[in-house]
Amino acid sequence: MPKLTKRTIDALKSEAAEFFVWDSQIAGFGVRVLPSGAKTYQAQYRKGGRTRRVSLGRHGKITVDEARRLAKDVMGQVAMGERATSRPRTPDLGAGSAPIMKLTPSIDPDLVALMVAEVLASSAI
Secondary structure (H helix, E strand, C coil), rough: CCCCCHHHHHCCCCCCCCCCEEECCCCEEEEEECCCCCCEEEEEEEEEEEEEEEEEEEEEEEEHHHHHHHHHHHHHHHCCCCCCECCCCCCCCCCCCCCCECCCCCCCHHHHHHHHHHHHHCCCC
């Protein structure tokens, strides 16, 4: 299990069947490689006797550091007893946009909505 970096992920070649490569630093964080060559960051955890996975985003759309941060957020939600699933996806906001994850109570939803509105207004120019 290597530490996942852009270089190690770029070097992964697709095979006839999908496979996972797990990070050596964060248990449950890895990348899924499909036969088509698509690579998706994953967070995997066990809850209620079942293994569950949350897709964090595609390699290239988000960086490995962004995915690692999202995986830590998911693991934190699980540790706090929350259900860690991604929210319904919003329309693609372009390259570099991260997937929307469930907001934790420590984040003010009104502030987030205001910030999103400002970003959307500035990009409409």
